[in-house]
Amino acid sequence: MSTMTRIANTVAAMLAMAAAAGAVLVGSGLVGTALAQDTITALVGATVHPVDGDPIENGIVLVEGRNIAAIGAGVEIPANAEVVDVAGSHIYPGFVHPLSSLGLTEIGSVAGTVDTTEMGAINAALRVEVAFNHDSALLPVNIAGGILTTHTVPSGGLIRGTSAVMNMDGWSWEDMTIKAPAAMHIDFPAGAVDDSDNDDLKKIESVLDAARDWHKAMQAFEAGNAPRPPRNAQLEALVPLIEGQLPLFLYAGKEDQILAALDWAEGQAFERVIVVGGPDLQYVAERLAADGIPAILNGVYTMPTRRWEAYDMAYQAAGKLFEAGVKFAIGDGGGGFGAANARNLPFQAGSSAAFGMPKDAALKSVTLWPAEILGIDDQLGSLAAGKRASLIVTSGDPLEPMTQIRRVWIDGKEYDLKRSKHRQLFERYKGRIQGEAE
Amino acid sequence: MKRFKSQASIILASLLTSVALADYTPGVEAWNIESAPPQQTLVVRNATVWTAGEQGILEQADVLVREGRIRGVGTDLTAPADALEIDGSGMHVTPGIIDAHSHAAIIGGVNEATDISTAQVRIEDVVDSESINIYRQLAGGVTAINLLHGSANAIGGQMAVIKMRWGASPEELMFEAAAPGIKFALGENPKQSNWNNDDPRYPQSRPGVAQIIDEKFQQAVDYRSKLERMSERRRARNVVPPRPDLEMDAIVEILDGVRKIHSHAYRADEMVMLINIAESFGVTIGTFQHVLEGYKLARRMAEHGAGGSTFIDWWNFKHEAHDAIPYNPALMAMGGVTVGLHSDNPELARRMNLEAAKAVRYGDVDEHDALIMITANPARQLGVGERTGRLEEGLDADFVIWNGHPLSVYSRVEQTWVDGRRYFDREADRAQREALDAERRELIAMVLEEGKNDEAPEESAAEDEGPDWLIGYRASELAHDEFCHAQGIDHRHGGHEIDFRSGE
Numbered sequence: 001m002s003t004m005t006r007i008a009n010t011v012a013a014m015l016a017m018a019a020a021a022g023a024v025l026v027g028s029g030l031v032g033t034a035l036a037q038d039t040i041t042a043l044v045g046a047t048v049h050p051v052d053g054d055p056i057e058n059g060i061v062l063v064e065g066r067n068i069a070a071i072g073a074g075v076e077i078p079a080n081a082e083v084v085d086v087a088g089s090h091i092y093p094g095f096v097h098p099l100s101s102l103g104l105t106e107i108g109s110v111a112g113t114v115d116t117t118e119m120g121a122i123n124a125a126l127r128v129e130v131a132f133n134h135d136s137a138l139l140p141v142n143i144a145g146g147i148l149t150t151h152t153v154p155s156g157g158l159i160r161g162t163s164a165v166m167n168m169d170g171w172s173w174e175d176m177t178i179k180a181p182a183a184m185h186i187d188f189p190a191g192a193v194d195d196s197d198n199d200d201l202k203k204i205e206s207v208l209d210a211a212r213d214w215h216k217a218m219q220a221f222e223a224g225n226a227p228r229p230p231r232n233a234q235l236e237a238l239v240p241l242i243e244g245q246l247p248l249f250l251y252a253g254k255e256d257q258i259l260a261a262l263d264w265a266e267g268q269a270f271e272r273v274i275v276v277g278g279p280d281l282q283y284v285a286e287r288l289a290a291d292g293i294p295a296i297l298n299g300v301y302t303m304p305t306r307r308w309e310a311y312d313m314a315y316q317a318a319g320k321l322f323e324a325g326v327k328f329a330i331g332d333g334g335g336g337f338g339a340a341n342a343r344n345l346p347f348q349a350g351s352s353a354a355f356g357m358p359k360d361a362a363l364k365s366v367t368l369w370p371a372e373i374l375g376i377d378d379q380l381g382s383l384a385a386g387k388r389a390s391l392i393v394t395s396g397d398p399l400e401p402m403t404q405i406r407r408v409w410i411d412g413k414e415y416d417l418k419r420s421k422h423r424q425l426f427e428r429y430k431g432r433i434q435g436e437a438e
Numbered sequence: 439m440k441r442f443k444s445q446a447s448i449i450l451a452s453l454l455t456s457v458a459l460a461d462y463t464p465g466v467e468a469w470n471i472e473s474a475p476p477q478q479t480l481v482v483r484n485a486t487v488w489t490a491g492e493q494g495i496l497e498q499a500d501v502l503v504r505e506g507r508i509r510g511v512g513t514d515l516t517a518p519a520d521a522l523e524i525d526g527s528g529m530h531v532t533p534g535i536i537d538a539h540s541h542a543a544i545i546g547g548v549n550e551a552t553d554i555s556t557a558q559v560r561i562e563d564v565v566d567s568e569s570i571n572i573y574r575q576l577a578g579g580v581t582a583i584n585l586l587h588g589s590a591n592a593i594g595g596q597m598a599v600i601k602m603r604w605g606a607s608p609e610e611l612m613f614e615a616a617a618p619g620i621k622f623a624l625g626e627n628p629k630q631s632n633w634n635n636d637d638p639r640y641p642q643s644r645p646g647v648a649q650i651i652d653e654k655f656q657q658a659v660d661y662r663s664k665l666e667r668m669s670e671r672r673r674a675r676n677v678v679p680p681r682p683d684l685e686m687d688a689i690v691e692i693l694d695g696v697r698k699i700h701s702h703a704y705r706a707d708e709m710v711m712l713i714n715i716a717e718s719f720g721v722t723i724g725t726f727q728h729v730l731e732g733y734k735l736a737r738r739m740a741e742h743g744a745g746g747s748t749f750i751d752w753w754n755f756k757h758e759a760h761d762a763i764p765y766n767p768a769l770m771a772m773g774g775v776t777v778g779l780h781s782d783n784p785e786l787a788r789r790m791n792l793e794a795a796k797a798v799r800y801g802d803v804d805e806h807d808a809l810i811m812i813t814a815n816p817a818r819q820l821g822v823g824e825r826t827g828r829l830e831e832g833l834d835a836d837f838v839i840w841n842g843h844p845l846s847v848y849s850r851v852e853q854t855w856v857d858g859r860r861y862f863d864r865e866a867d868r869a870q871r872e873a874l875d876a877e878r879r880e881l882i883a884m885v886l887e888e889g890k891n892d893e894a895p896e897e898s899a900a901e902d903e904g905p906d907w908l909i910g911y912r913a914s915e916l917a918h919d920e921f922c923h924a925q926g927i928d929h930r931h932g933g934h935e936i937d938f939r940s941g942e
Contacts, residue, residue: 308468350847
């Protein structure tokens with residue numbers, strides 16, 4: 001095969017790949033629109049909370065197909081619209097979970113049901129969406145808690161692979177993929193904090209260097225100056241990160257580790273870095289704000305990092321980040337059990353508001369801000385015309401554990417909350433207990 | 439007890455040559471205090487008072503406290519002239535929170551896991567009165583906790599109910615009014631399902647767990663009849679008394695109804711099993727702990743008289759938690775069970791009010807009834823219902839002042855009182871953190887100054903100090919039940935190896 005033919009083949013292959021990737025990105029949109037094309041629904045009578053604007057009393061949310069067509073107090077309702085009266089309720093966008101293992105895990109202690117954690121240190125070529133179990137029992141339960149979008153991430157090794165932003169409902173992972181790959185994930189080794197010779201860090205660096213070399217070789221090949229470098233799935237998967245097309249989620253827990261990770265990332269000149277850390281993020285808030293680095297705050301509900309710290313150290317972390325002007329989203333602990341109870345995400349935002357963060361910021365930290373950080377705010381994270389109609393109808397403030405979620409719409413269609421196993425068992429045994437009483 | 443890391447040892451050494459810090463007390467860690475705050479006569483005025491009793495919620499009400507007891511709850515109470523007046527306007531007052539399932543202040547291991555029955559061991563012997571958890575949970579409104587043995591064996595150790603008397607000795611923490619109790623455990627933990635165990639012991643199945651409990655009860659019946667025969671014939675010199683057996687002594691107490699069973703249990707079948715065995719020996723079970731499928735046998739539990747002490751929403755962390763639902767408290771209550779919510783986790787224990795709030799969310803439990811699930815009901819389950827858990831005249835002055843609705847996520851604890859002593863005060867806490875911060879900076883400066891020519895201390899390898907994302911804690915302050923250790927699975931997220939399945 002001549003060099004020219006090889007180039008032509010490669011270009012063709014790349015175009016095909018790009019087309020395939022595009023299809024994944026817009027696929028669910030096409031399907032959703034096709035199915036719901038004729039449906040126009042008007043939710044009326046509720047207080048509408050767009051998140052990026054003031055609440056609208058007695059507002060209307062007009063849903064056309066998959067998307068929100070309009071919101072406001074005086075929206076004209078088309079004659080062919082189905083009108084749904086939700087008077088006395090409140091409408092909010094669904095929560096966007098910024099970091100979970102939803103879809104990858106079922107029962108934490110049963111290994112056969114857990115796909116969160118691959119063996120080995122370098123797993124760059126893993127993509128989690130391919131293992132997203134669309135019929136996981138965890139999904140309906142967490143939808144009933146208002147989690148309508150998940151950023152599902154891999155968690156094994158140093159370079160962990162790519163994550164995906166997933167719709168919580170659908171008929172297969174292909175349907176449900178909103179964005180994949182969403183980011184590359186690297187764990188900054190704790191041992192590298194004051195040891196530049198740290199073996200784990202060196203391993204990460206050598207792989208990144210090899211990926212850069214591979215990419216150069218590939219470019220040389222594409223320019224016709226060199227033979228094609230041999231295929232290498234791990235290195236190839238890192239090219240979008242190196243090229244700045246894919247953001248990096250960089251994991252670092254404690255203060256010194258976060259600072260070391262930030263320095264390291266600067267040296268590596270990544271285009272876009274998001275730090276995933278614990279409550280210690282508050283101690284590097286100024287730096288994060290100055291560098292324009294967004295953060296995922298895990299562990300609002302954990303013990304203070306140090307025994308001598310104040311009891312509310314973790315509760316006030318979000319408020320400190322907010323004060324400093326950091327763009328952040330509240331996460332939780334992740335892990336198998338975290339996924340089962342991802343529905344508790346909004347309460348962590350609420351508790352942060354009890355200890356210093358303004359309430360409206362708390363709401364944004366689990367809706368709009370995670371959407372912005374994940375680059376899906378054109379579709380989700382607030383209620384606005386043109387965005388997906390993925391919303392919750394509640395009895396009140398959704399950051400309050402007392403509040404009930406009454407109804408849910410995902411992509412313009414009402415979701416049957418009875419699909420939650422918990423609601424099924426509740427109804428079934430309520431009947432039995434009441435029957436026994438008679 | 440290893441209480442200081444190497445850096446702290448240097449700080450102490452440097453103090454030998456410097457007495458700059460007049461108020462520094464060696465041997466007392468940050469937040470620990472050496473003696474209890476004074477008992478006060480006080481009245482909280484014009485608050486919303488959640489009594490957790492028959493009076494329900496009182497608006498614009500007062501709570502009067504003298505000599506460690508509540509002397510009145512109502513409007514326009516007359517207080518002694520020297521009483522401390524607390525303006526409760528806009529505030530809510532509730533009874534102190536009672537956590538009926540905790541391991542938060544136990545030194546040296548929660549589980550004596552060696553044997554299928556360890557009824558002879560006593561948590562009372564290993565209470566950690568200096569655990570930071572006591573202070574932190576006071577900051578969340580908790581005033582009494584039940585320190586339970588772990589769930590590694592079918593018949594575990596004897597429990598210890600303590601009041602959160604921060605600064606007191608282990609003996610002084612004991613809640614003397616509490617009914618003696620013992621931990622039992624059913625299901626995956628006693629049958630060692632999640633252990634990487636090279637040396638398994640009997641039993642390895644649920645039928646085995648049932649059999650061994652039945653057998654131990656039979657042995658105790660025999661042992662008791664020997665003891666009884668002894669007392670009948672104690673004048674006869676030729677009768678040899680039975681060899682003292684502390685394990686059997688404890689199980690005899692169970693058979694006699696003196697010591698209550700608090701049994702870790704998940705599935706309906708195993709709870710029906712234990713009720714069955716208990717009833718065949720004339721025993722009434724105190725509570726089922728966790729009781730995740732309690733909603734499946736609510737009427738049966740109520741008939742038998744067992745209480746339910748549960749998580750509100752933990753589920754699916756192992757197979758036997760597959761059918762756990764957050765509606766469980768509402769359904770058990772509907773079936774007539776005395777329902778309490780517990781933490782089983784030193785961190786979760788700090789926000790039990792929000793766990794109660796979820797009982798409103800899941801199953802429409804009335805807000806006041808939800809509060810009762812973390813106050814009056816767990817108090818009843820521990821046999822201290824006539825001493826604490828409600829705001830009523832004559833009960834212990836164990837109460838919490840909140841800056842808003844006690845079940846609201848936006849509310850904070852302002853003050854927590856136990857026995858009429860103010861053990862937590864948010865204002866004092868804020869002053870204390872500044873003082874500690876200043877002291878810490880001063881100490882670091884001293885160490886840097888004095889240690890200029892010293893070599894850096896070697897990092898002492900943490901032996902069993904818990905996960906590496908928590909610093910400066912003693913192992914006992916992070917104590918959980920067996921399960922998390924048995925799992926040995928790391929889940930790294932954001933540098934935090936948070937495994938929320940820990941606990942049990």
